[in-house]
Amino acid sequence: MEAALPLIPLLPLLGSALILLLGRRLPPAAPGLIATATVAASAAVCLALFPLSAGEGIRARLFVWIAAEGFAAPFGLLFDPLSAPMALMVTAVSALIHLYATGYMREDPSRVRFFVLFNLFVFAMLLIVLADNLAILFVGWEGVGFCSYALIGFWYREPKNAAAGQKAFLVTRVGDVFLLIAMLWLASDLGTLGIREINGAAPALPPDTATAIGVLLLLGAAGKSAQLPLMTWLPDAMAGPTPVSALIHAATMVTAGAYLLCRLNPLLLQSPAAAAAVAAIGALTALYAALSALFQREIKRVLAYSTMSQVGYMLLGAGLGAVGAALFHLIVHAFFKALLFMAAGCVIHLFGGENDITRMGGLKKTKRALFWLFVAGVLCLAGAPLTGGFFSKDAILLAALSRGGWFFALLFGLGIATALLTAVYSFRLLYLVFLGERRASPDAHPHSVPRAMTVPLWPLAALGLFGGLMNLPGGGLLDGWLLPLAAPPEPASHAAEWALAAAAALMVLAGWALAQRRYRGAAPAPETGAARAFRSGLFADELYQRALVRPFKAFSRFCRRVVDGRVIDGGLEGGARLLASSGGWLSRLSNGSVSRYRLALGLGLLGMLGWMMVSVLWP
Amino acid sequence: MNLVAFWIFGGTALLALVLCVTRRNAVHAVLYLLGAFLAIAAILFGLGAPLPAAWQVLVYAGAILVLFLFVLMTLHPPPAMKPRRARELVLPALVAAGNLAGALALVLAGSGGREGLPGYVLPPAALGRALFADAWIGVEAVSFLLLFAAVGAFWLGRREDPPKERP
Amino acid sequence: MNVPLEHALLLATAVFGIGLSCALIRRELLFVLLGVEIMLCAAGLALVAGSAAWRQPDGQVFWMLLLAIAAAEVAVGLSLLLHLHRRRRTGDVDELRSLRGE
Numbered sequence: 065m066e067a068a069l070p071l072i073p074l075l076p077l078l079g080s081a082l083i084l085l086l087g088r089r090l091p092p093a094a095p096g097l098i099a100t101a102t103v104a105a106s107a108a109v110c111l112a113l114f115p116l117s118a119g120e121g122i123r124a125r126l127f128v129w130i131a132a133e134g135f136a137a138p139f140g141l142l143f144d145p146l147s148a149p150m151a152l153m154v155t156a157v158s159a160l161i162h163l164y165a166t167g168y169m170r171e172d173p174s175r176v177r178f179f180v181l182f183n184l185f186v187f188a189m190l191l192i193v194l195a196d197n198l199a200i201l202f203v204g205w206e207g208v209g210f211c212s213y214a215l216i217g218f219w220y221r222e223p224k225n226a227a228a229g230q231k232a233f234l235v236t237r238v239g240d241v242f243l244l245i246a247m248l249w250l251a252s253d254l255g256t257l258g259i260r261e262i263n264g265a266a267p268a269l270p271p272d273t274a275t276a277i278g279v280l281l282l283l284g285a286a287g288k289s290a291q292l293p294l295m296t297w298l299p300d301a302m303a304g305p306t307p308v309s310a311l312i313h314a315a316t317m318v319t320a321g322a323y324l325l326c327r328l329n330p331l332l333l334q335s336p337a338a339a340a341a342v343a344a345i346g347a348l349t350a351l352y353a354a355l356s357a358l359f360q361r362e363i364k365r366v367l368a369y370s371t372m373s374q375v376g377y378m379l380l381g382a383g384l385g386a387v388g389a390a391l392f393h394l395i396v397h398a399f400f401k402a403l404l405f406m407a408a409g410c411v412i413h414l415f416g417g418e419n420d421i422t423r424m425g426g427l428k429k430t431k432r433a434l435f436w437l438f439v440a441g442v443l444c445l446a447g448a449p450l451t452g453g454f455f456s457k458d459a460i461l462l463a464a465l466s467r468g469g470w471f472f473a474l475l476f477g478l479g480i481a482t483a484l485l486t487a488v489y490s491f492r493l494l495y496l497v498f499l500g501e502r503r504a505s506p507d508a509h510p511h512s513v514p515r516a517m518t519v520p521l522w523p524l525a526a527l528g529l530f531g532g533l534m535n536l537p538g539g540g541l542l543d544g545w546l547l548p549l550a551a552p553p554e555p556a557s558h559a560a561e562w563a564l565a566a567a568a569a570l571m572v573l574a575g576w577a578l579a580q581r582r583y584r585g586a587a588p589a590p591e592t593g594a595a596r597a598f599r600s601g602l603f604a605d606e607l608y609q610r611a612l613v614r615p616f617k618a619f620s621r622f623c624r625r626v627v628d629g630r631v632i633d634g635g636l637e638g639g640a641r642l643l644a645s646s647g648g649w650l651s652r653l654s655n656g657s658v659s660r661y662r663l664a665l666g667l668g669l670l671g672m673l674g675w676m677m678v679s680v681l682w683p
Numbered sequence: 684m685n686l687v688a689f690w691i692f693g694g695t696a697l698l699a700l701v702l703c704v705t706r707r708n709a710v711h712a713v714l715y716l717l718g719a720f721l722a723i724a725a726i727l728f729g730l731g732a733p734l735p736a737a738w739q740v741l742v743y744a745g746a747i748l749v750l751f752l753f754v755l756m757t758l759h760p761p762p763a764m765k766p767r768r769a770r771e772l773v774l775p776a777l778v779a780a781g782n783l784a785g786a787l788a789l790v791l792a793g794s795g796g797r798e799g800l801p802g803y804v805l806p807p808a809a810l811g812r813a814l815f816a817d818a819w820i821g822v823e824a825v826s827f828l829l830l831f832a833a834v835g836a837f838w839l840g841r842r843e844d845p846p847k848e849r850p
Numbered sequence: 851m852n853v854p855l856e857h858a859l860l861l862a863t864a865v866f867g868i869g870l871s872c873a874l875i876r877r878e879l880l881f882v883l884l885g886v887e888i889m890l891c892a893a894g895l896a897l898v899a900g901s902a903a904w905r906q907p908d909g910q911v912f913w914m915l916l917l918a919i920a921a922a923e924v925a926v927g928l929s930l931l932l933h934l935h936r937r938r939r940t941g942d943v944d945e946l947r948s949l950r951g952e
Binding site for chain 3 (some may be wrong): 686734814
């Protein structure tokens with residue numbers, strides 16, 4: 065049984081290779097089917113192996129990748145209570161999204177490229193999840209980065225899409241550099257990159273080192289998970305096809321940062337300052353993104369900001385040491401966010417490619433099933449009581465509340481405010497898209513929605529709604545499962561739990577009420593200045609443009625004009641001129657006259673003789 | 684060799700050489716050079732080298748200079764001798780004077796320990812043995828050099844037939 | 851009184867200087883060749899003197915090789931002279947200006 069562990073990542077890789085090699089020779093539907101089948105098989109293997117991951121879990125060492133004096137990085141996989149649920153979630157959600165993609169991409173001429181990259185992405189993501197050491201994790205980390213880049217810019221003929229892909233690549237790369245520094249630091253201080261070994265040896269690290277590494281890990285995670293201050297790429301990443309947004313930029317890849325912080329949580333908790341920074345960044349991002357989501361006009365951008373916000377919750381949980389709560393929220397979020405994205409893809413199809421929610425509305429009348437699916441997603445996102453999102457969000461907020469102290473109380477306040485905003489923007493989305501009058505322009509030509517695009521939504525909706533059963537408050541399954549890795553949450557008083565649940569439910573209701581007052585039926589009001597500010601993400605792009613890009617461009621121009629043009633070119637050209645002129649002068653010496661040559665020969669001979677004489681006379 | 688005799692022959696040679704290189708007429712110059720070579724042959728003999736002295740007479744004076752004369756006779760018109768401007772002589776004269784001055788300095792600063800060249804005479808048989816027993820590889824190399832020189836001279840000196848005379 | 855080595859070298863240097871001056875100054879190719887011959891002769895003189903000073907045959911052996919080289923040099927040199935006269939109708943070194951290969 066254990067020997068099957070490498071199959072989990074290798075099956076999608078095999079699918080990718082198959083499609084790459086044979087994709088063009090097979091019938092048009094084949095690439096999608098191969099991709100879906102391999103990922104589903106991977107999910108099945110994952111499920112079959114799941115019991116083995118209890119306790120210590122199992123490890124598989126395929127081969128030694130890097131072997132050097134005193135340092136080794138084997139190509140190893142680790143299937144333990146943390147990675148197993150994550151891997152199961154990734155493969156299962158990926159399989160459903162692959163199925164969706166077979167419908168979504170069925171007429172795209174570049175299907176083969178799409179599914180090659182899509183399967184490759186799953187492989188890389190599984191490497192991150194199952195990596196036994198940080199070197200392998202980093203391979204997957206870069207792999208998902210590349211696939212994300214290639215898939216955001218999938219329709220690269222639009223310059224906007226290609227630019228979005230480049231932006232995602234470059235911004236996440238900034239985070240990757242910090243992760244790499246942290247890895248090298250760990251390797252040089254602890255002599256190993258093995259995840260278990262690092263977590264075991266973490267208490268031996270000096271406190272300052274632990275803080276520095278923790279902050280570096282936070283920056284690395286912030287790049288991949290689109291947290292402050294590296295969050296600007298995620299909204300633009302919506303330029304990719306919708307399955308890409310669902311899989312990469314909602315369910316799996318953006319949660320990799322949160323997963324990394326959970327994976328290395330014992331290390332992170334060595335430094336209270338770094339852990340607090342993680343929690344603070346998470347809470348701030350959650351609030352910032354929720355505010356921005358409230359004013360977005362494109363359906364996918366709303367969901368992108370909401371993803372950012374929810375991942376902020378996960379970081380909050382990881383920073384609080386509540387690994388169980390963070391992983392719980394991660395998994396449930398993957399279910400309902402994938403559901404919402406794929407439903408949004410159906411909506412966009414039905415409105416004939418229209419992305420702007422102010423020009424939608426009234427879809428409930430024609431597409432009742434889709435409406436209820438979307439409602440399920442919205443309820444989970446808003447954290448309506450008894451849905452999965454409710455329990456997972458509560459677990460994190462409860463962890464913040466039970467820590468005590470003004471700092472964590474502040475974070476809790478941010479979290480609960482975000483919960484209100486989340487409810488408002490979720491219901492805003494629901495009202496503007498499905499209810500009210502149809503505001504689409506009459507010439508919009510709705511595309512049909514194939515069955516493959518609606519089938520995967522049902523299991524996701526069920527998983528999202530009933531995901532709470534995984535980890536009910538007061539000794540949930542997941543917390544128990546994670547016992548070998550993470551301390552269970554401190555038992556809070558039942559009164560606090562109930563109070564928090566009531567407050568959260570109140571927030572949802574308040575948000576619903578606000579959204580209903582503001583958006584039900586009424587045509588959207590013209591945009592105010594503040595709304596425009598929030599819609600642009602508080603001018604983050606503009607800020608980075610001014611603070612970083614323009615000075616950098618100015619510096620580049622300076623380098624091109626002055627350093628390259630004057631110093632380097634000038635130096636080279638000056639040297640060349642000097643050589644040319646001295647060459648001309650020398651070539652006048654060799655004028656072809658035999659007598660001139662004779663004289664030179666004689667003088668040279670005399671010089672040699674003279675030197676000999678001098679060296680004899682004055683040795 | 685007696686120092687006085689050495690300088691008598693040496694002075695003769697120098698005088699003859701100066702006269703040689705200053706002649707306008709090439710035939711005269713070759714004849715002065717002949718005198719100088721003979722004086723140098725005497726000096727070689729006095730320095731204990733009878734065989735080189737004989738070869739000096741035979742090859743330098745006998746063969747090489749006669750070759751010069753042959754060539755001079757075959758040239759027509761005979762080479763015109765043009766005077767040189769004094770200004771052009773300054774640099775070569777300076778380097779020659781410097782050369783000589785350096786040599787004089789060497790003589791004056793000489794070791795002093797050596798009273799004079801001892802009476803050393805290398806008989807021709809000994810020279811032959813040294814030449815063909817010890818330095819045979821140099822002899823072989825020089826013989827090849829002579830062969831190449833002969834081929835080169837033959838090729839350079841061949842008469843270029845006009846194409847029309849070819850059958 | 852025997853001849854000191856320094857005196858022999860002095861004579862050789864003087865002969866060499868005359869030959870070099872001739873080779874450098876004279877315009878006629880014939881005199882250049884004569885100058886070279888004189889220089890070679892001076893070198894031979896120094897070699898024989900060295901042979902006597904160290905009582906070794908090597909100097910004279912080298913003299914013999916030098917003689918052969920001088921013969922070869924003069925053979926090729928005079929052929930070139932003849933060739934030049936046939937081609938260019940001149941024996942003047944200063945008139946040879948096409949060595950630049952253009």
